[in-house]
Amino acid sequence: MDYSAEDDAAPVEMLAALFEARGWPCEMVSDEEMSGEVQGSWANYQLRGIWRAEDRVLQFLCLPDIRVTEDKRTAAHELLCLVNEQMWLGHFDIWSNGDVLLYRHGALLGEDGRLSLDMAQALVECAIDECDRFYPAFQFVLWGDKSPRAALEAAMVDAAGEA
Template identity: 40%
Template sequence: MTTLFADQFLTPVANPVDTVEEVAQVNDWTFDRDDDELTAVLPGSFCDYQLRCLWREEGRALQIANLFDLKVPEAKRPAVYEAIGRLNERLWLGHFEMWAEEGLIMFRHAAVVDGAIGQTHVELLIETAHAECERYYPVFQFILWSGKTAQEAIDAALLDVIGEA
């Protein structure tokens, strides 16, 4: 039986990290580049994020990860895990996660790339990751610095303000 995804039908695809590098240069970001990976400093309102873009030829996937400038101590990890679960329920694209060993929080998503990827597409992937980090960073701040529960932090961070001061 043959499969639809047999390796014999896959042809090499241009490395999309080349396009990510162009975006980094245009935006004047500080970055390091290896063949299939680019790491850049992406400024935000709350912190500078570490943007990691990784190309996997075998899966034809470009992964975008935005790492927070926060380290979660062991005592706060249960609340952070709960917040991550609750926030991920709200997301259509990508997800938050925490690396258990380092206690680092990140937002990550990927795109399957079949052929060349344009600068506009790469910018959209990066902007999506950045926007979600900016939107939800205060949730993690409230847990880590104010001692709030996951639900309290979400409620406080996502409070809808009506009117003007």
């Protein structure tokens, strides 16, 4: 389906249309769920949109394919707390089923339960941006053996100038 900036649609249909327009792989899992994949700065991210009509909430997930091993769980949870303090929208979490790191954002939609193209783009871009921004911090803790605070500080350093 073709949607313009003035159109609204069912949330997962609009997300699927956005993915299709950008040439990103995606599939409709059901009428209430879509799944797709996007290349971020650090890795491929699996994105999922799950519509809960009874609550008028679109849950948007971004999974950066990072698994937290048992020996790193305490440090990863400490880093989650530090990272989530830095965020305005959404949050990071670790799914207990599979120990997978994920970004989660719940978007409360209006009474009609429709999603605009602009809002769909904002959800996707925000998820990718946040995963890109904090991916290095999780890598520093999980594979670089840095402390959570040192990992966050190292990841939050912005490069000055251009290469």
